[in-house]
Amino acid sequence: MSDDGSGEGSGSTAQPSPSPFARIRREPRRRAVALAVVVVLGLALASVHWLALVAAGAAASLVAPTARRGVAYALSVGALALVAFAVSLGPSAASLPEMTPVVYVAVAAVFGLPLLGSLARGIV
């Protein structure tokens, strides 16, 4: 997976065209704004369908300066989704740890789906 910060290969000449995310990846302020938008939109859509967690993981990783950080961004989106999930349950969230095995599905999904999406960082 590319880790050159611009979305290009280890040699800059290996990239036939610059990444459309290059500027966002380079500039921390733009990156932060983009990430915030991704998180908000991602969580909003994740309340509609779980595929949004894949998309949110993908989008978060795409604005990351490196692929490794892309993975970290995706997992962070998952963590935020978990927090949002617990908050959405209200007092019932206290029951979650006891709800085996279905809680395993929830935890696996909240981290696994964004992680799957982070593969996008190696594509664009």
Next chain:
Amino acid sequence: MYVSRGGPGPEDAAARTERRSIPTQIIMTGRRLCHGVRNDTTRRAVLAAALAAGTVGLARSEAAALLDSFAPLSGDAWDAADRSLPETVESPHGDATVRVDDRGVPHVEADDEAAAYFAVGYLQAFHRLFPMDLQRRVMRGRLSEVVGEATVESDEFNVAMGFSAAAEATWDLVSETETGPLVEAYAGGVNAAMTAETLPIEFELLGYEPEPWTPADSMLMEKQISWTLTGSFAGLRRALVDDRLGADRAAELFPRRLDHDAPILDGDEERLGGDEEGLGADSRRARRGARDASLRGPDPVDPELTDWLSGFESPTGVGSNSWVVAGEHTASGTPTVAYDPHLSLTAPPLWYEQRVETPERSVRGATFPGVPFVIAGASDRATWSFTNVGADVLDCYRYEVDDSGDRYRYEGEWREFETETRQIPVSGGEDRTLETKRTVHGPFIEREGRHVGVAWTGHTATRTTLAIDELGRADGFEDALAATRKFDLPTQNLVYADADGRTMYYATGQLPIRRIDGEAVAADRVFDGSAGEGEWEGFEPFGRSSWTGFVPFEEKPHAIDPDVLSTANQRVIDDPIHYVGVGYAAPYRGARIAERLDAAVAGDEPVDPDFHRELQRDVRDGRAVELVPDLVAAVERRTEGDASENSDRLTGAAATLDAWDRRMAADSRGALLFDRWIDRFRRLVFEPAFAAVDLDEAYYPNDWVLATLPPDDPLFADRSRAATMVAALERALDEIDESGWETYGDRNTTAAITHPLGGEAPFLNYPALPADGSPATVMNYRVDDAVGSSWRMVVRPGEDAAAVIPGGNSGDYFSEHYDDQLRAWLANDQKPMSLDPDGDDGETVAFRGDSP
């Protein structure tokens, strides 16, 4: 794929490039470009393919269903975590107000009865929709449709038995009465909640949505509980035991009358009327359950079929306690009724507490979800309760069937079976097709070439729904008595008291009279259906019965204004006017309750509700009282002069048992020793003889018989009673050591109380807490069968009422009322069944609409 681990960035690469000569750079760059473009394209393609395949694969795999249900934020199951009652509900029956109190009990108030019962339906569905639908599916034979192959046999049995047809016939009758519109309003409320509210989590776990509720479904709930209480194939088992052990030996081990003097009725109580005139000698013999030796029934039904059918009976130990003490003995001067029915303990509980206030009724108490009306509870003037009689209201018949299997012989001619082809849908499996058959007597059950005919009093239109509706509206003793006449099913010990000081005991339910050659006979046998033996006059299977040949109401066991009376499923009366049955419980609970009540009323202190609650907590085990002294003596004889390690172990255990107070308390070591010992003793006594004739432990005699077996009984021919007792103690100690139990509560826990889906979703089960009580104690708890006190109440009619439920009133796992009464139930710490809901934090629902 390029993997860079903290390598140079773009700027470093550019600097390196500048240091090289231009031709070299051009050549190298050209090569790298070609190579890089090729590799990078491959990398991107691989990653894109992995992402696409992963996403599409998930969406199309079985995992998608799991994610649809349980993915965070979007999973449908989590909607169930945030269920709350709406502030207003539109009602087609007019206004009603519901206040849910701080224990999750709905208090429904309305000016119109239909408006009230629409609200009751809504609340029951909100709190208990899954158990309602589950029971409906069980009885209709539609469980496999959502559960799969595991329940196909259950569905086949229930379809063959035709419970749903019986419910339809019952609704056909009820719909013509003034109760009908209330049942319809109730069903409307259930369906309104089903449509408007988020479904409980169980529906998401099983992945289905319930179908609309119908009034016939409520009738089906009546059939379900009645089957639980009276659906017994004991006659088949008795015939098998007679065949295997010999009639004489079977009579010794399975006496039709247990040798005790603690029946419910003494026989000198005040009665409405009815006498023995006109009954012949055979009738008098039959009524006691005795059998005419000259009347030999047909051969026993095949043991495999008997075992299969027995698997659909109620669990062992279903029974109950109730008692009434007249006002002259109570502190307040009004009668008091105490009640605790022993049924299956489940999460959520079988019972649902509710209160309904209308101009026509003020009633609070317990009902089964799916049933609109309070079954056991209190009105503003009275209280009533039901325990199981143990009456024999199910008969089995053998028939001569022709080679084609299409016809059966009946009274000298061949008759076609009434047949119907039914489908049993099976989730994830092949759907089944079942051809059901009926004879003139009722369902004809076939399995692997074996068959038996069944007649059950529930297989016809019954008026029980009318009876419990009218009990809730009864304005005094005469109204209650009139309602009791309509209580066709099941056979129950009704214990009643009211604010006027009246008390009553009545055996409810229709009791068949069987005749052979004109003489009444006992019915714990298999009848020759082809010869028309023992059939019930006035009984119309799946239609409306006239009940003309059944025991007249006035001739059923009853007592008017009894002073002190208790029921614990023991024999109703030594000398009934008509045969009632032989399936009575051992008298341990009944004798203990009667003993303590007699002592209380004979004492100087008036009897108050706290006494009744304390008696409900009584855990003295009558089996231990009888057996432990003999066990201790046997150990002393066995270990005399023996200094071995085993001897020390036995002596220590015997000393613990000798000092033990015979109370089955959770913190007792003696109770643990006795509990494990009697289990081993039972097996050691019966297993050799019964295994020799291929009868398993389901056929063992009860513990009363076990405890009273004399030392010279043939069962002790190879090993003396004393030696068997000691051997059982050795095995019990081995088991206790291996398990690591210290006290009774280590084994006797509420872990037995599980949810129907608790195997797959264990979080739905109740927590494991130590429990008091045994199968033989007043405070009844059968950990091996998950049966026990499913509701406890103490009521002084017109004054106060208190109750507790084993778990919580809500079936919603996420509700605070899912298990908020479990600990209080263990301690019998009853809460008031208040007429004024406590607290300000309860939910309130306003049902609004115009009356039709």
